[in-house]
Amino acid sequence: MKNLAKIFLIGAFIIIYSSSFAQDVRKGLIGKWESDVIRNSKVGTIWQFNENGTVDITSGAIVYYVYIFKGNELISALFNHLTGETSLDTSFVEIRGDSLFQKYKIKGKEHSRVMIRVGKRKRKNMPEVGTWVTKNIAGQKSYYKFKSDHTLFLRIPLTTQRGTFRVNGFTLKLKLKGEKEESYNIKFLAHSLSLKNIHNKNEKTFHRLYD
Secondary structure (H helix, E strand, O other), X not given: OHHHHHHHXXXXXXXXXXXXXXXXXXXXXXXXXXXXXXXXXXXXEEEEEOOOOEEEEEEEEEXXXXXXXXXXXXXXXXXXXXXXXXXXXXXXXXXXXXXXXXXXXXXOEEXXXXXXXXXXXXXXXXXXXXXXXXXXXXXXXEEEEEOOOOEEEEEEEEEEEEEEEEEEOOEEEEEEOXXXXXXXXXXXXXXXXXXXXXXXXXXXXXXXXXX
């Protein structure tokens, strides 16, 4: 009888521990993850895992710059990994509160745009730091993220897939609308995430987004 009770307690402990462990892994997934992009200009994705078990996967263009301000002059540099060349863009910027006014030229023709800050101001001495939203010439919503290390990310979302997810141990079950369910092995490393497709062995790597 004592052995039976002991087996029951061990079994109950394993069930509770496994459930708690799965919840910890699931909790670690919650939030936004951006796919790692090797080259400076490429289509990338942002995976957003939500508390309610839904997931949004947004694909779009991602461009990486470095930038510096000289007064109101914004100089941004784009390195081309294919040609080894660096192109420089110069524009004039004025920041008033949560609005950023930019004047620039394309093929000698003057253009202007207004960006609106997303969220709260992050740095008093660097008012540009943070994420700004605007529309490009084609009317697409575009996000510019200025960082304090003088890197600048441009993201232009194009399409969004929605679905649901669940976690079992270190396995992610992902079901996107209109597609078959896929299974991935989950691996965390600091602020990085690796998802390896159990079926085709393709691996995706991501870094966490905090805004």
